[in-house]
Amino acid sequence: MHDAAVLKGTNDGYEIILDDQSDLGEALAGLRRLLENLRDQAASGVSQAISFDIQTGRRLLAAEDRSKIETIFSDFSSFSVHKVTSDVITKEESNRILEQESVHVIDQIIRNGQEIHIQGDVLFLGKIHEGGKLFVGGNIYVLGDVHGIIQAGYPDLEDKMIIGDVHNAQQVRIGEQYEILDDTNTKISENTVVYVNDLHVLDYGKVESLKQINPKFFNRIGGVING
Structure with missing residues (x-):
């Protein structure tokens, strides 16, 4: 039987x-x-x-x-x-995974009091006003102007990164780690990589050091950085 x-x-x-x-x-x-x-x-x-x-x-x-x-x-x-x-998996779960794996191009203004939530990676071309918030499930590539709060790896993924100039941001977050920024922070430039280091602390590096910061991501994008 x-x-x-x-x-x-x-x-x-x-x-x-x-x-x-x-x-x-x-x-x-x-x-x-x-x-x-x-x-x-x-x-x-x-x-x-x-x-x-x-x-x-x-x-x-x-x-x-x-x-x-x-x-x-x-x-x-x-x-x-x-x-x-x-x-x-269900159709809904399949769609969620596809969304998580995609790169969204966002070119909009996020004003004071607004919260935008997006799954997947984001190429941000817009502007975040002070008091505005952008929460992203994946990585964030910043080519826009950020004066508010920006978070990659929402809500608790510490292997994600924020890449770009966020020196005007009120606060940067990766997963559950965050830092309030002020004028004394000299680590941030237009080529900054914000990430969580091995001590589970928010840290800053340069795009040209991405291979050392996150080898897996570096290989995913083809192992080439155009500075």
Whole structure:
């Protein structure tokens, strides 16, 4: 008899694979049989709580189907679900990833009190007034005029950068790290790279040092910097 639910050991614990070629009802029945067998095998030993990852392959479960899995596990006090994963994603998630990977060209004025949120990398050609805020999920390339608050890696990605002249900015942020700027900051020029260093502190470098600052990003853009 074909097993629609198979137990697999991983480096992180235990994973139960639900056969995506089987009918969902058959897969859930197989899950229950598997848990019953595991419970019976553990009956003669020391009872230990175990949390399982559930892998559904190329089958994307709806919330109702996930609830059915939770209901099955509720009958086994020593077992629980850690997470449910699959090899496919929703259309909404796919669109979000595509947006995150794209470069947006922004040429607009962000006025005092305005907040602009953008996923992906941004080439900024506009102007941010004092009190205006630009929050970007990726990197920011500044060719415009920034007098407000600018953040790359929003909300908490510290591997992103701000590249360009932000010496007039009120505040620069990378992920959760930030610094309030003033006239005494002499590290910023039109070729500045703002980044988070290995000590998780906001730091400043030059574009020509990008290979040392972020080798992965340097290679992604082809390993060439035109100064």
